[in-house]
Amino acid sequence: MNNSDIKTDLPRWDLTAIYRGFDDSSYKNDKKRLADSFQEALDAVKKGEGASDNDTQWLKDAVKKLEEAGSLYENLYSFCYALYSVNTADSTALKELNSLEKEKLNLYRAKTLFRKNFSLSVSEIEKLAAVNTGGSFFSGYRLFLSETAELKKHQLTEEMEDLVEEMLQPGANSWSRLQEAVSSDLSVKWGRSAKERKTVTELRALAFNSDRETRKKAFKKEIEAWRSVEIPLSFALNGVKGFNIILNRRKGWKSAIEKSAFQARISVNTLKALIGAMEKSLPSFHKYLNQKASLLGLEKLAFYDIFAPLPDRALLSDEGAAGKGRWPFEKGRKFITDTFTGFSSEMGAFAENAFEKKWIDALPRTGKVGGAYCISFPSARMSRILCNYSGNFSSVSTVAHELGHAWHAEVLKNDSYIHQDYPMTLAETASIFSEILVFDTAIKNAPPEDRLPVMEIFLQEITQVIVDILSRFYFEKSVFKKREEGELSADEYSALMKDAQKKTYGKSIERRSCHQYMWAVKGHYYIPSLSFYNYPYAFGQLFGIALYRKYLSDRLNFPAQYKEILKMSGKAGAEETASKAGFNIENEAFWLDSLDYIREIIDEFSNQAQTGDTGK
Numbered sequence: 001m002n003n004s005d006i007k008t009d010l011p012r013w014d015l016t017a018i019y020r021g022f023d024d025s026s027y028k029n030d031k032k033r034l035a036d037s038f039q040e041a042l043d044a045v046k047k048g049e050g051a052s053d054n055d056t057q058w059l060k061d062a063v064k065k066l067e068e069a070g071s072l073y074e075n076l077y078s079f080c081y082a083l084y085s086v087n088t089a090d091s092t093a094l095k096e097l098n099s100l101e102k103e104k105l106n107l108y109r110a111k112t113l114f115r116k117n118f119s120l121s122v123s124e125i126e127k128l129a130a131v132n133t134g135g136s137f138f139s140g141y142r143l144f145l146s147e148t149a150e151l152k153k154h155q156l157t158e159e160m161e162d163l164v165e166e167m168l169q170p171g172a173n174s175w176s177r178l179q180e181a182v183s184s185d186l187s188v189k190w191g192r193s194a195k196e197r198k199t200v201t202e203l204r205a206l207a208f209n210s211d212r213e214t215r216k217k218a219f220k221k222e223i224e225a226w227r228s229v230e231i232p233l234s235f236a237l238n239g240v241k242g243f244n245i246i247l248n249r250r251k252g253w254k255s256a257i258e259k260s261a262f263q264a265r266i267s268v269n270t271l272k273a274l275i276g277a278m279e280k281s282l283p284s285f286h287k288y289l290n291q292k293a294s295l296l297g298l299e300k301l302a303f304y305d306i307f308a309p310l311p312d313r314a315l316l317s318d319e320g321a322a323g324k325g326r327w328p329f330e331k332g333r334k335f336i337t338d339t340f341t342g343f344s345s346e347m348g349a350f351a352e353n354a355f356e357k358k359w360i361d362a363l364p365r366t367g368k369v370g371g372a373y374c375i376s377f378p379s380a381r382m383s384r385i386l387c388n389y390s391g392n393f394s395s396v397s398t399v400a401h402e403l404g405h406a407w408h409a410e411v412l413k414n415d416s417y418i419h420q421d422y423p424m425t426l427a428e429t430a431s432i433f434s435e436i437l438v439f440d441t442a443i444k445n446a447p448p449e450d451r452l453p454v455m456e457i458f459l460q461e462i463t464q465v466i467v468d469i470l471s472r473f474y475f476e477k478s479v480f481k482k483r484e485e486g487e488l489s490a491d492e493y494s495a496l497m498k499d500a501q502k503k504t505y506g507k508s509i510e511r512r513s514c515h516q517y518m519w520a521v522k523g524h525y526y527i528p529s530l531s532f533y534n535y536p537y538a539f540g541q542l543f544g545i546a547l548y549r550k551y552l553s554d555r556l557n558f559p560a561q562y563k564e565i566l567k568m569s570g571k572a573g574a575e576e577t578a579s580k581a582g583f584n585i586e587n588e589a590f591w592l593d594s595l596d597y598i599r600e601i602i603d604e605f606s607n608q609a610q611t612g613d614t615g616k
Helices: 003-007 025-046 057-085 091-117 122-128 142-153 158-168 172-184 200-208 212-228 230-251 256-263 268-295 329-343 345-356 393-412 424-445 448-483 490-508 535-553 558-568 574-580 588-611
Strands: 187-189 197-199 373-377 382-386
Touching: 025 057, 025 091, 057 091, 057 373, 057 382, 091 142, 091 158, 122 142, 172 230, 187 200, 187 212, 197 200, 200 212, 212 230, 230 256, 230 448, 230 490, 256 268, 256 448, 268 448, 268 490, 268 535, 268 588, 329 345, 329 393, 329 424, 345 393, 373 393, 382 393, 393 424, 393 448, 393 558, 424 448, 424 535, 424 574, 448 490, 448 535, 448 588, 535 558, 535 588, 558 574
Parallel strands: none
Antiparallel strands: 187 197, 373 382
């Protein structure tokens, strides 16, 4: 399918229900109110200076004011970022982002002073937050208070914390925006005419093309594009990771991984169990990749073959006989809403409303950031979704994934602002659970002749979440180790990326065809506040599978239980949330059980591919 085919039905989002623009009186009033809200939070926090341990009134007032300020700030910032992300050349949006980040310094100061004045012990926190205290304000704040106590241990002096936050704006945050700006506008010549160009987003979409020469050309052009900007991006990554290393050391974190686990609200033991299980599963994924190579008539897959559609099996591809493989946006919309409704009528109605109210920006275009995300507007109590819809089933899966995030936010929209703050591990569980709903429906509804390609696209996605994300985890771990010694060159980053991909893909792909610039592609590496952005996707994939299998065993009652699990996600850590579903996620066996579910699909896929039996 060419671009003209898919663009006719692709929507752009409507943000007017939030603000009509920067000149909107509502936006101006909220931005003006923001300064007062930050000051009110600071004033409330200051009352805790010298307060006795029994005086919790200041604590209650401070929490309320911090929530009000945080909610308003996120609402404004999300609006600015939404406008910026669809047009990174929008200087007004960028100025507004910068202005808000400067304003946020006062909120950061309030949080710093709040932690300084916080003096409750673990036992006092448990007592204050006990559920049986007759509806106490703090009954749901045990996790927040416990995390406050832990963060206090890693806090610098007020002056130093203030300096760090202020220096973020011209420092690490600028490096992050450099990567966004460069990647969103990066393009190369495609045809004979100098005007015939393709962006890296368009080139990456061609990885799904049925013609191998087109995929190969697109891959080489993409590598060429990233090579042209490798120097500024290597400096940007050096800046972000160097900042992280210094700050983590000053704050007393043992490593970036320790801090990441805390942010993910998982124990280090859970992370070790997850990574260990992923490593043990690699032979099964190699089996799948080798089988796919055989189906494509190849001795071995190149990196640009990983997303290739199976020959003569075009149901889910971007091209197909008689247009069979096309997934126009409206077709994807109906498939998602029908699937969600089959699980929960409430969830299905929510998805339909998101489509109807134009919450989704799906049209790829120059200046728009690549990938996809869901962003929340807590004060407005709604979300918006950005994606780059390419017309294949993977795009349908992406929309379902982001709607899973939006549904999570919807479930929590009436909760206090602090309880809407859940970790990436549980956020990705919600989104990937929605993906699994869509994929399983596609597999079960596929006619016999299409069952094999449906399984293949399912395995294609999961291979990215397990095999490729494990390579990204290895890469980032190596980067932190090497960056301790000094700045890395672009060649060194590329070498580390190739080495990481070889470790996880093994001999299942041509080693010469590794994507050495994946460190430049993924904006996650450039986020100053969140290292190891990668493994929460694997967590969500495998936890999501475990929840889905639980649903299959109790279709009547599980949807309500699932909603309760989502509501719990902002009030409890991942281990406690998982235990509500009856799981022990610190045990490697839990993760291996979900991986066995994937292995069974790989075995079925291989058997059908070898025997030619495509029946159910």
